[in-house]
Amino acid sequence: MLLTDFEENTFYLYDQLQIIQPLFRVSKRNDTLVSIEEVTKKLLRYFKVELESYNIKVKIETIKDIKIKTSIGLILQMLINLMDNAIYWLHEKGNPKENQIVIRIDGNNNELLFADNGVGIKLDLAELVFMEFYTTKPKERGRGLGLYIVKEILDRMDGTIELVQNEKTKTLKGANFRILFPNDKIK
Numbered sequence: 001m002l003l004t005d006f007e008e009n010t011f012y013l014y015d016q017l018q019i020i021q022p023l024f025r026v027s028k029r030n031d032t033l034v035s036i037e038e039v040t041k042k043l044l045r046y047f048k049v050e051l052e053s054y055n056i057k058v059k060i061e062t063i064k065d066i067k068i069k070t071s072i073g074l075i076l077q078m079l080i081n082l083m084d085n086a087i088y089w090l091h092e093k094g095n096p097k098e099n100q101i102v103i104r105i106d107g108n109n110n111e112l113l114f115a116d117n118g119v120g121i122k123l124d125l126a127e128l129v130f131m132e133f134y135t136t137k138p139k140e141r142g143r144g145l146g147l148y149i150v151k152e153i154l155d156r157m158d159g160t161i162e163l164v165q166n167e168k169t170k171t172l173k174g175a176n177f178r179i180l181f182p183n184d185k186i187k
Contacts, residue, residue: 031070031071032071033067033068034067034068034071034075035067036067036105036107037062037066037105039072039079040079040103040105041060042076043076043079043080043083044060046080047083054090054096055096055097056087056090056091056100056101057101058101058102058103059100059101059102059103060105061104062104063104063105063106063107064105064106064107064108065107066105066106066107066110066112067107070157074157077149077153078149078150078153078154078179079114081146081149081150082114082146082147082150082177083101083114085147086101086114086116086118086174086175089118089119089174089175090116090117090118090174093118093119098117099116099117099118100117100172101114101115101116101117102116102171102172103115104171110181110182110183111178111179111180111181112179112181113164113171113176113178113179114176114177114179115164115170115171115172115174115175115176115177116172117172117173117174120173120174121163123165126163126165129147129163130150130151130161132148133145133148147161150177154179157182159179159180159182160179160180161178161179162177162178163175163176163177163178164176164177164178
């Protein structure tokens with residue numbers, strides 16, 4: 001029994017390391033053709049335990065995949081930060097029976113939408129959330145770097161991120177982030 005548990009835990013750990021391997025410094029320097037849909041699937045495997053334990057349903061809607069020439073580590077880091085925030089707020093302030101995240105990949109418009117049905121972000125904080133060290137989380141839970149890092153990664157790629165504020169165009173009632181990838185890096 002102990003050996004079986006050890007073996008299962010070893011395979012689980014190996015699997016997790018394979019998922020996050022692109023985050024290692026050496027991997028972040030290698031530009032390849034990255035499928036946003038494939039990285040999103042890796043992201044869900046990485047957060048599988050948390051999503052299940054907090055009863056958060058995730059829906060990936062792929063209109064058309066986005067394939068972009070960049071580092072897989074940068075895309076993974078960006079998505080990890082968005083997912084980490086969504087999970088935190090859904091767990092802390094969401095409704096456990098209805099917690100939901102939608103990730104929409106629209107290669108026709110080079111757009112990625114990341115939305116949750118949590119408490120959302122107040123309109124007067126829309127620009128502040130992307131600033132370094134700004135957070136509304138308790139100090140022991142947040143450093144205010146997640147969305148800042150996402151914005152910095154996108155700036156480096158000539159992409160953009162914005163908070164969707166119009167209630168009529170939101171996919172879910174909580175925080176909705178719209179990412180636009182640059183045309184010249186899309187293949």
